[in-house]
Every structure is written in C-alpha cells, then in structure tokens.
Amino acid sequence: MENPENIIVVNNLVKRYGDFTANDNLCFEVRKGEIFGFLGANGAGKTTAIRILCGLSYPTSGELNVAGFDVYTQRELIKRNIGYMSQKFSLYDDLTIAENIRFYAGIYGLSQKVIKSRTNQLLERLGMEEIRNRLIRDVPLGWKQKLAFSVAVFHNPAVVFLDEPTGGVDPVTRRQFWEMINEAAEEGITVFVTTHYMDEAEYCDRVSIMVDGKIAALDTPQNLKKSYNTNDMNGVFLTLARGD
Amino acid sequence: MPEIAVNNLFKSYGAINALRDISFQVDKAEIFGIIGPDGAGKTSLFRILVSLLLPDKGSIQLAGLDVVKDYSQVRKIVGYMPGRFSLYQDLSVEENLSFFATVFGSSIETNYDLIKDIYVQIEPFKKRLAGRLSGGMKQKLALCCALIHRPEVLVLDEPTTGVDAVSRVEFWDLLHKIKKEGITIIVSTPYMDEAARCDRVALMQNGEFLGISLPGDIHKAFTKILYELTPEQGAYKLLKTMRSEAWCENAWLFGQSVHLTINGNTSENQFLSYAKGQNIEFRKITAGIEDTFMELMKTS
Known part of the structure; x- marks a missing residue:
C-alpha cells in the first residue's frame, strides 16, 4: 500500500455479470480507524463490492488491497483480518450466546484460554452474563444485534464490514449500537458500514453514495450537505439517487 | 361506522x-x-x-x-x-x-x-x-x-x-x-x-x-425541555461528556448533534450557564418522533 494511513485501497474496480456492469470503475480509499458509510439505492452495486472486499468474490478487473492484502492472491489472509456482520444472518439460533461466541472465536483461531477470558469480559460489558446459556432464538433482536457486532470484532480485526446492521430495531437500540461502533473506531478498528437510515449516514466520518454501479459522491457528511445545499443526508441521497 | x-x-x-x-x-x-x-x-x-x-x-x-x-x-x-x-x-x-x-x-x-x-x-x-x-x-x-x-x-x-x-x-x-x-x-x-x-x-x-x-x-407526548447541542465536531465525545454530568437525565446522538434533557433537580439557568462556560452551541427544539418514542419507551 502506498499510504499506510489507508486500510482499504480500491483502484478501477470493475465487476461484470455477463453484459451487466455491477461495479463500474470504482476508486476510493478508506482510512485507518474511520467510520466509512457505503450508501446506495437497492441494486446500486453495494453488495457486489462488499463481497469482493471481503474476499468472497473476484473482481473482473482493478487493483484492490484490504488490510494490506491483495484481493486476488491473498483472500484467506483478508478473511482472517476482517470482521463481517449482516442483518439477515449473523448468529446461530440453535446455539446459546456463549456457544456462538466460542464458535466464531474458534473459527478465527483464538486459543481456548483467550476465548474464555474475553467471553467473560464481553458478557459483562454487554450485561448478558446471566443469560449466557440462553439460545439465540430466545434473545430479543436488539440484544442479538449488539452481540453479533461484538462477535464480529471479537478477534480484533483491522476492518469490520457491517451490512445494514440496524434494520428493524428501536431507536434506543439503534443509538446504543452506534455508540458501540464509535467505541470500536476509537480502539482503532476501521468500520465499513451500509445503511438505509439516512440519519445514520451522519454518524460516519465519510460517506460514499453509489448510483448505478458508480460512486456518485464521496465526502464528509458536512461537505456533502453543503455541496448539495440540503439540511440532511436524506436530501443528499434523494438528489443523487433520483438523479433530479 | x-x-x-x-x-x-x-x-x-x-x-x-x-x-x-x-x-x-x-x-x-x-x-x-x-x-x-x-x-x-x-x-x-x-x-x-x-x-x-x-x-x-x-x-x-x-x-x-x-x-x-x-x-x-x-x-x-x-x-x-x-x-x-x-x-x-x-x-x-x-x-x-x-x-x-x-x-x-x-x-x-x-x-x-x-x-x-x-x-x-x-x-x-x-x-x-x-x-x-x-x-x-x-x-x-x-x-x-x-x-x-x-x-x-x-x-x-x-x-x-x-x-x-x-x-x-x-x-x-x-x-x-x-x-x-x-x-x-x-x-x-x-x-x-x-x-x-x-x-x-x-x-x-x-x-x-x-x-x-x-x-x-x-411531539405533544414529550413534555420536557429538549436541547439540541451542535458541536463543531466530535458528537460522540460530547455525548460522553454530557452523560458524565450529574444534571444530565438523557443524552442521545442525533446525527452530528446530541439531544439532551436535564433532570428535575437542575434549573434551566444552571444548564445555560454551564453550556455558555463550556462554549457549547445549543438551542431548544421541538421533540421529533424518535425523541418521543424513546421517552414513551422509558415510561411504558
């Protein structure tokens, strides 16, 4: 990587499916320790790009580096150095809270000793010690999402990818979730997050907005609001994504 | 009917x-x-x-x-x-x-x-x-x-x-x-x-x-005085500072601002002089639906 301050570097990323171009020459960098919002309409190409950045799919062309590793030749190293949380699936319903933690930590190769002590710390911090042996299916959604995030950063990844992490939760839980994101960023974990809540875009250090496979804008929320002359990110998003 | x-x-x-x-x-x-x-x-x-x-x-x-x-x-x-x-x-x-x-x-x-x-x-x-x-x-x-x-x-x-x-x-x-x-x-x-x-x-x-x-x-269900604090930057830091103050009842992030209510033991003037002393930009606002929902969640 040319600039050590950048944890993700994307140059000319193109991904085609047949004659459909899902990612059309994307170029951007994500700085170490920042909260980077990756916004776009449904079908704009966000998921395609995230899958490539996570080492789950190859780009058609372009140069990409994530946490110091190349997405063509070092995909396993990328996977070991990132965390991932999706809204749809994150924890196993038929395992307990403690079992889910042990399972994910084990996959990332943490030792039994480390897993044990960090699990206790984590459950204490989340106030979930008493329900550690409860099945995930019996845990309320808001708690599950906080736990899923904690599990995604349990192995201290360089970057954590969050794909619509706050869908459907109440406004208090949503804010508590963002406080956890802020804490993780303060500890040096880079956060790459997608959301449909435009107020959450304001919590990001910088935001990119994808439209039809291209990055239509990338800046701090303050600068974007100024450039598009609106009071909130919703205004910025509607202007760009609607093309009016 | x-x-x-x-x-x-x-x-x-x-x-x-x-x-x-x-x-x-x-x-x-x-x-x-x-x-x-x-x-x-x-x-x-x-x-x-x-x-x-x-x-x-x-x-x-x-x-x-x-x-x-x-x-x-x-x-x-x-x-x-x-x-x-x-x-x-x-x-x-x-x-x-x-x-x-x-x-x-x-x-x-x-x-x-x-x-x-x-x-x-x-x-x-x-x-x-x-x-x-x-x-x-x-x-x-x-x-x-x-x-x-x-x-x-x-x-x-x-x-x-x-x-x-x-x-x-x-x-x-x-x-x-x-x-x-x-x-x-x-x-x-x-x-x-x-x-x-x-x-x-x-x-x-x-x-x-x-x-x-x-x-x-x-918003009528929200009966307290609600302040919106707008720092130049670092809303999360400000949030933590506010919560550490004894007079803070509730503080939540709202985009790049913090929404705050003060507890019943604190007079408005006490808060105003604190905010001026700390050079914190703020104004009184009408509660939005999320403010109200969070307030109602607490009391229900």
Whole structure:
C-alpha cells in the first residue's frame, strides 16, 4: 500500500455479470480507524463490492488491497483480518450466546484460554452474563444485534464490514449500537458500514453514495450537505439517487 | 361506522405476550400507521386482522364483518402484503400477478386501472422471474398482487423494510393514490420518519400501543425541555461528556448533534450557564418522533 494511513485501497474496480456492469470503475480509499458509510439505492452495486472486499468474490478487473492484502492472491489472509456482520444472518439460533461466541472465536483461531477470558469480559460489558446459556432464538433482536457486532470484532480485526446492521430495531437500540461502533473506531478498528437510515449516514466520518454501479459522491457528511445545499443526508441521497 | 374496529385484543405465545389489550378504530380511506421496532407485535396484530391467526381474546370487525366468524368473506375484501416477500420467486412478474387475480376470481384487465400507476414501473420487467427483481421492485409487485382483486382494506406489514430511501418515498406516494380510490390502508413500519405520511399513527412497543395521534401531534407526548447541542465536531465525545454530568437525565446522538434533557433537580439557568462556560452551541427544539418514542419507551 502506498499510504499506510489507508486500510482499504480500491483502484478501477470493475465487476461484470455477463453484459451487466455491477461495479463500474470504482476508486476510493478508506482510512485507518474511520467510520466509512457505503450508501446506495437497492441494486446500486453495494453488495457486489462488499463481497469482493471481503474476499468472497473476484473482481473482473482493478487493483484492490484490504488490510494490506491483495484481493486476488491473498483472500484467506483478508478473511482472517476482517470482521463481517449482516442483518439477515449473523448468529446461530440453535446455539446459546456463549456457544456462538466460542464458535466464531474458534473459527478465527483464538486459543481456548483467550476465548474464555474475553467471553467473560464481553458478557459483562454487554450485561448478558446471566443469560449466557440462553439460545439465540430466545434473545430479543436488539440484544442479538449488539452481540453479533461484538462477535464480529471479537478477534480484533483491522476492518469490520457491517451490512445494514440496524434494520428493524428501536431507536434506543439503534443509538446504543452506534455508540458501540464509535467505541470500536476509537480502539482503532476501521468500520465499513451500509445503511438505509439516512440519519445514520451522519454518524460516519465519510460517506460514499453509489448510483448505478458508480460512486456518485464521496465526502464528509458536512461537505456533502453543503455541496448539495440540503439540511440532511436524506436530501443528499434523494438528489443523487433520483438523479433530479 | 369505522372500517376497522379492534377491541381489547390479546395474543400470547407461551410466556410471551405479543399483544396486550390493543384497541383502535380506523376510518374508511384512512392511512393508519403502526410504528414500532421488530418484536413490538405488529405482525401478530396484522395476521389476526387478516384472519390468519386467532386472537386469545378480543374482537375485530373489518367492514362490519367479524374476522373470526366471517373469515371467508373477510379474506375476499382484504389485500395483505406480508413482511417477508411471499410471491412465487420462480414465476415471472406477469405470472404472479395473473395468479393472484385468478385466485380471487378476477383478472388483471378487470382492475388494471387500480394498479396501473404502479404496474407501469415494473412492466418493462414483466417476463423477469420475481426472485430476480431488486428490493424496491419486489415491493411494488407485491403491492400490485395485494391490490389486484380491488380489496376494501389493504394490510401492509413493513412494506418498506430494507428498501432504499428513494423507493420508500415512491412507495408512500403510491399509497396516497390508493387511498384516493377509497381503500382503507393499515401499514406498519420500523422507520419513524414515515409517520409523517400517515393520517394517524400508533406507536407500538412490547405488545402495547404507547399512543395514537395525528403525525403532527406526536411531539405533544414529550413534555420536557429538549436541547439540541451542535458541536463543531466530535458528537460522540460530547455525548460522553454530557452523560458524565450529574444534571444530565438523557443524552442521545442525533446525527452530528446530541439531544439532551436535564433532570428535575437542575434549573434551566444552571444548564445555560454551564453550556455558555463550556462554549457549547445549543438551542431548544421541538421533540421529533424518535425523541418521543424513546421517552414513551422509558415510561411504558
């Protein structure tokens, strides 16, 4: 990587499916320790790009580096150095809270000793010690999402990818979730997050907005609001994504 | 007579009380919104409304019909869009629509005028399999399928969840067109900003309604003084500082600002002089729906 301050570097990323171009020459960098919002309409190409950045799919062309590793030749190293949380699936319903933690930590190769002590710390911090042996299916959604995030950063990844992490939760839980994101960023974990809540875009250090496979804008929320002359990110998003 | 009348509705699953004494009425051609997070009980309520689930206690009338006794007639006059995408993924757009029309003994042509505005947006993809549509398109198709038999009551369970901000605006524009046809709409959403698009709103949490009001009146349930603090940068740092102060009752992040209430032992002047001393930019604001919802959650 040319600039050590950048944890993700994307140059000319193109991904085609047949004659459909899902990612059309994307170029951007994500700085170490920042909260980077990756916004776009449904079908704009966000998921395609995230899958490539996570080492789950190859780009058609372009140069990409994530946490110091190349997405063509070092995909396993990328996977070991990132965390991932999706809204749809994150924890196993038929395992307990403690079992889910042990399972994910084990996959990332943490030792039994480390897993044990960090699990206790984590459950204490989340106030979930008493329900550690409860099945995930019996845990309320808001708690599950906080736990899923904690599990995604349990192995201290360089970057954590969050794909619509706050869908459907109440406004208090949503804010508590963002406080956890802020804490993780303060500890040096880079956060790459997608959301449909435009107020959450304001919590990001910088935001990119994808439209039809291209990055239509990338800046701090303050600068974007100024450039598009609106009071909130919703205004910025509607202007760009609607093309009016 | 109200188009929908719900009286003292209860539903539990084992030890979980999904609905606790829910009562409300909806007028004909009203858009009635139910706003609340996952797990509030919205889906249970809707499944009972459309006769797919029996209540433990309570009664519901839809257009004068009893939902339990007259369920077969109820099903003819109700259009239901479940929260999960429930169309046939392996049928095309056109085939799905035709299937739903036929099931209700109707045809696409008969009620085409009702869905026309929506259908023209997905018509270019009418040969595409439903499973391969984008999120916003899927929702529009599901709405068409729920409308194709010209229901009197339209029940929409979180139609905009996972849908981007642009498609959400378009979707609500469509609901207002449908309302003009005289159709009553009851719709749930976890997005608080959608309250403004409803005629009346119920805020729901833990199986109960926290309140029912006109969208413009929701803030009236928030009775404290609310301050908005706008730091140059670092709202999260400011949030932590505020919470460490003894006089802080509640502080939450709202975008790049912090919303704050002070506790009863602190006078307004004490706070004002503190804020001036610390050079914190602030102003008094009217509570928004999220402020109000969070306040009501605490006291319920």
